[in-house]
Amino acid sequence: MRFRCPHCNTLSNVRNSEQQSPTVTYLYVQCTNLECGHNWRVDAAAALTLSPSARPRTDVLIPLSPYVRRAALGMHMQLAPAGEHKGSGPLQLDLMDEDGPITQHPS
Numbered sequence: 001m002r003f004r005c006p007h008c009n010t011l012s013n014v015r016n017s018e019q020q021s022p023t024v025t026y027l028y029v030q031c032t033n034l035e036c037g038h039n040w041r042v043d044a045a046a047a048l049t050l051s052p053s054a055r056p057r058t059d060v061l062i063p064l065s066p067y068v069r070r071a072a073l074g075m076h077m078q079l080a081p082a083g084e085h086k087g088s089g090p091l092q093l094d095l096m097d098e099d100g101p102i103t104q105h106p107s
């Protein structure tokens with residue numbers, strides 16, 4: 001991996017790296033232009049999941065791209081069994097009821 005030097009725009013080499021956490025790594029970069037000689041650190045961080053891991057860690061939280069979320073929701077909807085609705089039907093409320101508006105009348 002190479003970066004452009006922020007001062008002279010020369011392609012520069014990563015000389016060392018230190019993993020700080022599962023999602024953050026520090027990269028130490030050295031400019032190859034001898035007249036410049038700039039050395040700097042790049043903080044590389046996992047920013048967005050484009051394809052989910054098959055072996056996810058519970059302590060690693062990387063935001064999903066909107067495309068992954070749509071695909072996961074579509075897959076979930078296809079695989080989820082259809083449930084039988086057992087609701088009691090719509091509530092019929094009388095807003096003028098003396099006992100208050102939250103009264104359900106038998107239908």
Ligand SMILES: [Zn+2]
Pocket residue numbers: 005006007008009010031032033036037038
């Ligand atoms: Zn440079």
